[in-house]
Amino acid sequence: MTMRKLAELIGVSHATVSRWFNGIAVPDVDQVSAVLTHLGVNGDERTKILNLAIRAAAAPADIAETNNSPAQFKELLTLERTAHTVVEWSPLLVPELLRTANYGRATVAGEAPTLKDAEVDHLTTLMLGRQNAITREDPVRLTAFVGVAAVISRIGGQATMAGQLRYLLTASRLEAVTVRLVPIETDWHGGLLGPFSIYERGELPTVIRIKRYHDTAFAHDPNVAQEYRKIAKELGSIAMSPDQSRDCLNTVINEL
Template sequence: MANGSRQAAWEFFGAELKRRREDAGITQVELGSRVFVSGGYIGQFEQAIRKPQLDVAQRIDEALQTDGIFERLWRKLIKEQPYTEYFAHAAELERLATEICDWAPTVIPGLLQTPEYARAVFLASNPFAADEYIEELLRGRMDRTEILKDTTRPVYWAVLHEAALRIPVGNPAVMARQLDHIAVLMQERKVMVQVMPFAAGAHPEMGKMMWLMEFEDAPPTVYTEGVLSGSLLDDPAVVKRARASYDLLRAAALSPEASLALIESAAEDYRRCASTT
């Protein structure tokens, strides 16, 4: 399903939600209280600005006595979107974020990836997949990177462990172009990137990727990912603790200027390696 068609389908979801809610004679605030979200969230669901998580869709069905229609619609739409189910909601929220903070312990974050690097990552995870499947994953990944090109792009801050620069993904030429890409984004002041050097030793969230998002009119969230699973959390205490961990990571990392120098040096190392092979 193309992006435009998918958005139209979510707009149908929202319009149907509004119709069913109004037929039941309840306000957005009243429905929100029954399904444990704010009335503002219900309004955003109805306008297809936000997409509800599965448990919210299920509670809407229960509150409006709609015989599972919103759960079925949700499952149909999630199945036909280009991301894994556990990541889909985070990807939708990413488009609305005013600030995104990434911590990447081993792999360059998706928003910073070049097509060649992303393809190599997907092939490593799916060595027996058909080309069409890899290309579908790649299109979804590259669609996400478009938000950094918008004039209304979010403030984007990434802390990369030096391991993400040194672990070769693809071949040396792919890595050189990947690191050059990050350097250009930094030089154009579209992103802020710091590198956590090996010399920093132990640090918070070792081995765990973390992704914080803030919004203009909604609570901040934190997304973490494990093996074939992901968690999107908005509990204020959890987000506060994650923010504190991220602040410690930034404090232990190299300055943006020193980070840029290290990224450019690593890119040159890969270029020299590529020229000798």
């Protein structure tokens, strides 16, 4: 196979593949996996090469980016494209993959009040575009643990919130989406430390997204992933069932 043909199959330029094979640039784990697939590399050799790529990717255990930065957005798209399951804990806001346009606009404007209206609209559009991850032909399986505090808030006003909760109720019935509300009246649990997302990607390394005030960290360390899996399991033990969560959503919608 020629480098030009390989580049076409992977979806990158011929020059990029040339730089990889000349040692000038290093492909990421997903690109290494694609190269091995198209070149028919299997078995122990494939495992050995992928492990090298994974160790290289995991070298910076924690990559922080400013919220809404191009690098962060690219990382999110890659994770949502390669993950087979996503577990998200969102205690105070509706998860990004389940937001309406009006609610999304209100959250973007709230996080960055200095942005112009056009910039807010642009970032909102990008956020909504990511929802293809749960509606495409082969969707990612999303389990969203949502704090009741997120449901009873009034972000964007009463009408916006009612529309958001109706959409959340509809999304909860999608085959690929599970929504479980986490009550406020609980004892201590690991989720109180803050929101996170777990991206499980099969043979590729699990990535944890940890959203903080003005930046987001992507952790690739397997030990960190294991700790967050434990927190997710803990949330599962205290969260309402999917049916109970829908009943709660209906109650709040009727109150609105």
